[in-house]
Amino acid sequence: MGWAKILLTREVDEETRRSALVTIEKSARSQAKLIEDLIDSARVASGKLRLELRPINLFEIIETVYNLQRPTAEAKKITLRFSADKENIQVFGDPMRLQQVFTNLLSNALKFTNEGGSVQISVQTDADLVKIAFRDNGQGISSDLLPSIFGQFQQGDETTSRKGSGLGLGLSIVKILIKKHKGQVLAESGGIGQGSTFTVTLPVYSQETDIPAEIEKSNSQENKLLDGIKILVVEDDQDSREVLQLFLEQNGAIVKSADSANKAISLLREAQPDLPNIIVSDLAMPDIDGYSLIKQIRSLPKEKGSKIPALALSAFASNENKRKALASGFQKYHTKPFEPDGIIEDIRELVDK
Numbered sequence: 001m002g003w004a005k006i007l008l009t010r011e012v013d014e015e016t017r018r019s020a021l022v023t024i025e026k027s028a029r030s031q032a033k034l035i036e037d038l039i040d041s042a043r044v045a046s047g048k049l050r051l052e053l054r055p056i057n058l059f060e061i062i063e064t065v066y067n068l069q070r071p072t073a074e075a076k077k078i079t080l081r082f083s084a085d086k087e088n089i090q091v092f093g094d095p096m097r098l099q100q101v102f103t104n105l106l107s108n109a110l111k112f113t114n115e116g117g118s119v120q121i122s123v124q125t126d127a128d129l130v131k132i133a134f135r136d137n138g139q140g141i142s143s144d145l146l147p148s149i150f151g152q153f154q155q156g157d158e159t160t161s162r163k164g165s166g167l168g169l170g171l172s173i174v175k176i177l178i179k180k181h182k183g184q185v186l187a188e189s190g191g192i193g194q195g196s197t198f199t200v201t202l203p204v205y206s207q208e209t210d211i212p213a214e215i216e217k218s219n220s221q222e223n224k225l226l227d228g229i230k231i232l233v234v235e236d237d238q239d240s241r242e243v244l245q246l247f248l249e250q251n252g253a254i255v256k257s258a259d260s261a262n263k264a265i266s267l268l269r270e271a272q273p274d275l276p277n278i279i280v281s282d283l284a285m286p287d288i289d290g291y292s293l294i295k296q297i298r299s300l301p302k303e304k305g306s307k308i309p310a311l312a313l314s315a316f317a318s319n320e321n322k323r324k325a326l327a328s329g330f331q332k333y334h335t336k337p338f339e340p341d342g343i344i345e346d347i348r349e350l351v352d353k
Contacts, residue, residue, distance in 0.1 A: 003020040003021075003023050003024055004020075004024060006020060007020055007021075040173050049176070049180070051093075051094040051097055051177075051180055051181075052094050052096070053092055053093060053094055054092070054093075054094075054095075055090055055091075055092055055205050056090070056091060056092075056093055056095050056098075057087075057088055057089060057090060058089040058090070058091045058093075058098070058123075058130060058132075058202070059084055059086070059087045059088065059089045059123065061095055061098050061099050061102065062082070062084070062102055062121065062123060062132060063082070064099065065099055065102040065103050065106055066080070066082040066106070066121060068103070069103070069106050069107060069110060072107070072110050073110055073119065076110065076113070076115050077115050077116050078110060078113055078115070078116070078117050078118065078119055079117070079118040079119070080110075080118075080119050080121075081118070081119070081120045081121065082120075082121045082122075083120075083121070083122050083123070084122070084123035084124075085123065085124055085125055086125055089123065089125055089130050089204070090204060090205045090206070091130065091181075091202050091203065091204060091205050092181075092203075092205040093181050093202070094181075097177050097181075098177075098181070100173075100177065101174050101177050101178060101200065102132070102134075102200075104170045104171070104173070104174050105134045105174065105198050105200070106119070106121065106134055108170070108171075108198075109134050109135075109136040109138065109196075109198070110136075112136065112138040112139045112196075113136045113137065113138030113139070113195075114138060114139070117136065117137050117138055118136070118137055119134070119135070119136045119138075120133075120134075120135045120136075121133070121134055122135070125204065126204075127204070128203060128204055129201055129202065129203060129204060130201070130202050130203075130204055131199055131200070131201050132199070132200045132201075132202075133197055133198070133199045133200075134197065134198045134199075135195065135196075135197045136195050136196060136197075137195040138195055138196065139192065139193065139195075140189045140190060140191055140192045140193050140194040140195050140196055141187065141189035141191070141192075141196050142189075142191060142192050143191055146187060146188075146189060149171055149187045150171045150172055150174070150175040150185070150187070151172060151317075151335075171187075172339065176339065176341075178200055178202070179341065181202055182202070182203055183200060183201050183202040183203065184200070184201045185198065185199070185200050185201075186198070186199045186201075225251050225252065225344050225348060226248060226251040226252045226253035226344060226347060226348070227251075227252030227253075228252065228253075228254065229252070229253045229254065229277050229278065229347065229348075229351055230253070230254045230255075230256075230274075230275075230276040230277045230278075231248055231253045231254070231255050231256075231276055231277065231278050231279075231280055231347070232255075232256050232257075232258065232264060232267060232268070232271075232276040232278075232279045232280070232308075233245055233248070233255055233256070233257040233258070233280050233281075234257070234258045234260075234261065234263075234264040234279065234280070234281035234282060234285070234290070234293065235257065235258075235259070235281070235282045235285075235313070236259050236260060236282060236285040236286060237282070238259070240282070240336070241257050241259065244257075244280070244313075244338075245257050247340065248280075251344060253347075256271075256276070260285060260286070260287065260288070261285060261287065261288035261289070261290070261292065261293035261296070262287070262288065264279070264281070264293060265293075265296065265297075268297070268300075268304065268305045269304075272303070272304060272305075273303065275304075275305050275308060276308060277308070277309075277351045278308065278309050278310065278311065278347055278350055278351055279294075279297070279308055279309070279310040279311070280310075280311045280313055280343075280347070281293060281294065281310060281311070281312060281313065281330075282312075282313055282314060283312055283313070283314040283316065283321070283325060284314065284315065284316070290312060290314070290325070290328075290330075291324060291325065291328040292328075294310055294312075294325075294328050294329040294330055295328055295329060297310070297329070298329040309331050309332075309350035309351065309353065310329065310330045310331060310332075311330065311331065311332040311333070311334060311343070311346055311347065311350065312325040312326075312330040312332065312333045312334065313334050313335075313336060313338060313343075314333070314334075314335060314336065315335065315336045316335070317335045321333075331350055332346045332349075332350060334346070
């Protein structure tokens with residue numbers, strides 16, 4: 001915005017004008033990436049992330065990503081290598097989404113590798129699986145960060161020299177997309193300054209494998225994972241409340257929602273003795289926040305709901321917020337936008353207990 005203002009209001013020389021336009025273009029591309037990540041996260045949160053699955057040659061997808069990222073590598077004087085044990089690797093997937101995954105992993109490797117470094121893409125196949133590894137000798141990942149590297153809004157350790165813009169959504173989206181392709185993604189690093197390796201594993205497609213039927217069956221099962229579970233949702237934001245309620249209902253839950261802590265307490269009174277099986281509550285709410293709400297519920301008699309398990313849902317991702325929520329009486333903690341598979345798993349776990 002600053003450069004745009006200068007160009008609109010001042011006469012500048014050709015060198016300054018070009019520098020301004022390059023900066024504006026770079027910023028616009030960065031902003032577009034942030035928006036795309038937010039949109040994908042919104043689709044995930046609402047259960048509307050859809051894949052167009054079909055048999056594809058994975059080699060061609062990775063080769064395309066490699067060729068698109070070569071100019072970036074050359075500009076940073078990074079040696080970029082690509083090797084594969086075969087050129088016809090059939091998988092059942094969404095080509096655009098898999099290209100998104102591999103572009104994210106390769107661009108991250110280039111971003112966090114210093115000038116003069118190297119990045120290697122290697123593809124290995126066997127009868128059932130294909131492994132795609134992205135190895136770099138860049139800045140590496142600390143041992144503290146490594147276990148949560150695929151979490152939403154997770155960014156590099158602020159105490160290290162890892163730099164780069166972003167919301168910390170890219171790797172969480174990578175994990176979700178690979179999981180939807182029935183695969184896995186793993187991050188490894190020896191620590192800061194030791195480089196890192198991200199490995200994606202996908203099932204190989206064969207004509208004998210009836211993958212479309214398996215996916216249909218899997219989706220049908222997922223839609224019933226919360227079948228009959230009674231859930232009280234407490235969320236003051238109308239859009240967030242409606243999305244969460246719709247998602248839970250689509251998975252078979254019986255949902256009542258409240259837009260405030262007072263409304264939630266009122267619904268609990270009305271529900272007796274048919275209390276909800278679990279409470280999913282926002283933390284930041286006007287008047288009475290989620291921390292105070294769960295403390296009120298825990299002070300009630302057992303027959304009025306004090307033992308109902310509760311899951312906190314918040315835009316705050318810090319460890320302190322999580323610690324405070326668990327100390328207040330919640331059993332689980334999720335950040336927004338929520339990861340569908342994770343929140344379903346935790347609801348089932350709490351209800352089963």
